[in-house]
Amino acid sequence: MDLLPDYHIVGMGLALIMLVVASIIDVLKREIHDYYWIVFGIAGFLLIFFSPDLMSDLFTLGFALIIAPIVILMWRIGLFGGADAFALITLAIIAPMATLSENPITPFTTLSNAVLLFVIPFIVNVLRNTIAQLKGENIFEGFDETTGKKIVAILIGYRAKNPKFGFSIEKTKKGRKRLDLKLHHAENHEFCTKPDTWVTPGVPYLPLITGGFLIQLFFGDMLLGTFLGM
Structure with missing residues (x-):
């Protein structure tokens, strides 16, 4: 594989710095100011003018930004927060279609990789509930519910x-x-503070986006790679 131009390497590095710092803030505070994405977005846009093949990279940037309306819609529906949508849009500006792999990618690769990683919170919930029950805790004490709803609750939350x-x-x-x-739309609902309550965690999605981008860099598109390998 040919060595990528410095423009692309700098873009990848800047994108990783942006995502790692944002992930830490997301885990600690669950809130990131819009100015954070504006600053990195401007930096990414200015960076492209250092490209040795400006027209080609501008076309790649425009193609990568087709993710923008999709993630904005997902944010409005409540599938994830505004910071997650802005992160993916800013990422498309800073490091459009970036990868060190020879495997195919799309403008949606980081998002699709992150979605696959989203299985991790479900596993954590199941383990947490299983451990609680092994300790003798009646996690559904006082509930009048169907078995089906209890199974869903074990997957998406915990007491x-x-x-x-x-x-x-x-x-x-x-x-x-x-x-x-x-x-629950993260931006329209308050976090629960009532003790001994069944909750669904407000999962910080930015660490998953960071993981999805790292997979894109070093492997490519997990879904596309699996499909093409079938």
Whole structure:
């Protein structure tokens, strides 16, 4: 594989710095100011003028930005937060279609890789609930619910003694506890602070986006690679 021009290497490095710092902030605070993405977006746009093949890289940038309306729609629906959408758009500006692999990628590769990594929070929830039950805890004490809803609750949440960065997934109806499994939009709902409550964690998605981008750099598109390898 030919050595990539310095412009691309700098873009990859800048993108990684942006994502790693943002991931740390996301884990600690669950909130990142819009100015953060504006600064990196401007830096990425200015960087492209150092490209040795400006017209070609401008075309690549425009192609990579087709992800913008998709992630904005996903944000508005509530599938993830505004910071996650802005991160993917800014990433498309700083390091459009960036990879060190010879495997194929698309403008959606970082996102699709991150979605595959999203299975990790489900595994963590199942392990947490399994450990609680092995300790003899009745995690569904006081609930009048179907087995199907309980299985979903075990996958998406847990009974938190002191919730932090989580959204309540329980409600009381006619004096009975019930599970409320509807989608929670992170920017329209308050984090739960009530002790001993079933919650779904407000998963910081930026670390998963960072992981998705690293996979894109060194492997390519996991879904596309699997499909083409079939």
